[in-house]
Amino acid sequence: MDKFWYLSNAKPDFLKMPTTYKDAGVDIEAGDELVRRIKKSVRSTFTRNVVTDIGAFGALYRADFRGIRKPVLVTSVDGVGTKLKIAFALNRHETVGQDLVNHCVNDILACGAQPLYFVDYFATGKLTPFVAAQVISGFVRACKENGCSLIGGETAEMPGFYADGEYDIAGTIVGVVDERRIVDGRRIKSGDVLVALPSTGLHTNGYSLARAVLLRQFRLDEYIGELQATLGEALLTVHRSYLKAISPLLSTYRIRGISHITGGGIEGNTLRVIPKGLRLQIDWSAWERPAIFGLIKEIGNVPEEDMRRTFNLGIGMILIAPPIDADRVLHVLKRKRERPIVMGEIARA
Numbered sequence: 001m002d003k004f005w006y007l008s009n010a011k012p013d014f015l016k017m018p019t020t021y022k023d024a025g026v027d028i029e030a031g032d033e034l035v036r037r038i039k040k041s042v043r044s045t046f047t048r049n050v051v052t053d054i055g056a057f058g059a060l061y062r063a064d065f066r067g068i069r070k071p072v073l074v075t076s077v078d079g080v081g082t083k084l085k086i087a088f089a090l091n092r093h094e095t096v097g098q099d100l101v102n103h104c105v106n107d108i109l110a111c112g113a114q115p116l117y118f119v120d121y122f123a124t125g126k127l128t129p130f131v132a133a134q135v136i137s138g139f140v141r142a143c144k145e146n147g148c149s150l151i152g153g154e155t156a157e158m159p160g161f162y163a164d165g166e167y168d169i170a171g172t173i174v175g176v177v178d179e180r181r182i183v184d185g186r187r188i189k190s191g192d193v194l195v196a197l198p199s200t201g202l203h204t205n206g207y208s209l210a211r212a213v214l215l216r217q218f219r220l221d222e223y224i225g226e227l228q229a230t231l232g233e234a235l236l237t238v239h240r241s242y243l244k245a246i247s248p249l250l251s252t253y254r255i256r257g258i259s260h261i262t263g264g265g266i267e268g269n270t271l272r273v274i275p276k277g278l279r280l281q282i283d284w285s286a287w288e289r290p291a292i293f294g295l296i297k298e299i300g301n302v303p304e305e306d307m308r309r310t311f312n313l314g315i316g317m318i319l320i321a322p323p324i325d326a327d328r329v330l331h332v333l334k335r336k337r338e339r340p341i342v343m344g345e346i347a348r349a
Contacts, residue, residue: 025126025159034129034155038136045143045150049116052151059152061117061174070179074113076104077172082207086235088166089220093131095236096169097138099204102241103262104173105146106317109243110258110273112183112250113175115148123156124167135169146243148173181250185257185273185320192256192346193326194270194282197246198339199316201292203239205263206311210235210292213300226291234292242317245338249319253329257320261312268309270318274346282344289314320346 022028039054051060065071080096080103087096097120105115120139122132132155143150162168177183202210218224220232227234249255259270270280293314297307307313321329326342333340 026157030127030129031155031157034127034132034136037129037133038140041137041140042150045140045148047149050149050151054152056152059117059119061149061151065176068176068178071176072113072179072182074108074111074175074177075172076107077170078103078107078204079168079170080204082211083202083204083235084166084168085207085211086220086232090232090236092232092236093134094138094141095238097135097140098142099138099239100169100171101139101142101146101148101173102239103204104171105142105148105175105241105243106239106260107262108173108175109246110183110260110317111177112181112258113177114247115146115173115175115243117149117151118143118171118173119151120153120172121156121170122153122167123158123162123169125157125159125162125164127155127157131167135167139171142241146241148175183250183255183258186275187254187256188273188275188278188320188346189256189322190278190346190348191323192320193323193342194280194344194346195319195321195326195329195333196287196315196341196343197242197317197319197333198287198341199261199290199312199314200240201234201237201290203262203312203316207235209300209302209306209310210296213296213302217299224295226295240316245333245336246317246319249329249332253321253325253332255319255321255325255329257318259318259320261315261317263310265309265311266313266315266318270320273320277349278346279349280344281347286343287314287341315341315343318343 042054049062049064051062080099084096087093101118139150214231218231221230223230257273259273261269267280293311296302330340
């Protein structure tokens with residue numbers, strides 16, 4: 001019966017040893033160190049509307065909307081997906097934080113909103129303060145560039161839940177738009193023009209397919225002539241924010257719809273804002289796709305249909321406007337050194 005000792009009340013000495021939270025894999029001191037590392041930089045994003053400091057149970061933001069007649073709050077939540085796998089492999093973590101904030105900013109910009117504040121979630125198996133601080137430095141940088149505050153977040157250490165050296169991030173953004181200036185696509189008409197702004201690469205979508213294809217043939221540190229960069233550098237290119245380019249146009253020109261090109265591609269995302277009875281008429285030859293998309297298509301023998309519904313193909317945001325306004329928008333964007341593209345129009349279904 002000796003093998004059943006564990007059923008008796010008499011426990012061996014090693015089972016009587018105290019077990020701490022740290023023994024179980026959660027290091028509270030590492031969490032405290034992370035807070036010390038990020039406190040100053042996070043505070044640098046605060047505006048006068050931020051009421052609480054870091055560490056409160058809830059983040060408080062003063063709802064002061066001067067100049068907005070009927071403020072409507074706009075919220076979006078997202079993650080970065082398997083682009084994180086590239087960050088893990090290269091041990092580069094600052095850009096994915098920027099990706100997340102910019103992605104969320106673009107989502108609410110598609111409704112005409114200005115960002116107010118952002119909150120994040122960082123989860124890992126074993127907290128490494130230096131790595132987490134790098135990620136959060138990306139949040140800070142993008143929040144400052146977009147004029148919003150990083151007012152709160154959650155860091156979760158969950159032993160055994162994530163592979164060693166890996167983590168996940170998610171973020172929620174809150175913005176505001178005057179009710180009369182909401183961009184929702186309802187006024188889109190046949191003949192309206194699609195004005196597109198280029199992406200900086202894959203942004204944050206399609207990485208599962210891109211990794212499956214490209215990593216068969218290339219190393220992440222391998223320089224690829226077509227990309228004029230290493231594969232890793234090309235894949236970690238930051239998902240850009242379009243706020244500064246597009247926001248000033250919204251109060252001056254009739255922009256009837258905005259599409260942020262994420263998972264689902266150009267058609268899938270733009271159809272979300274098109275009223276029934278209308279369709280997209282896209283000139284797929286109107287722009288030159290960035291080299292990375294051609295590389296994925298060629299090496300993986302990926303069908304064109306899959307390319308179109310998986311990737312942005314070099315288009316990050318699409319503005320839908322009447323022809324006269326579209327011409328003016330093109331002129332203004334070019335003056336800002338943007339590279340707008342007329343890529344089609346709205347037609348009757």
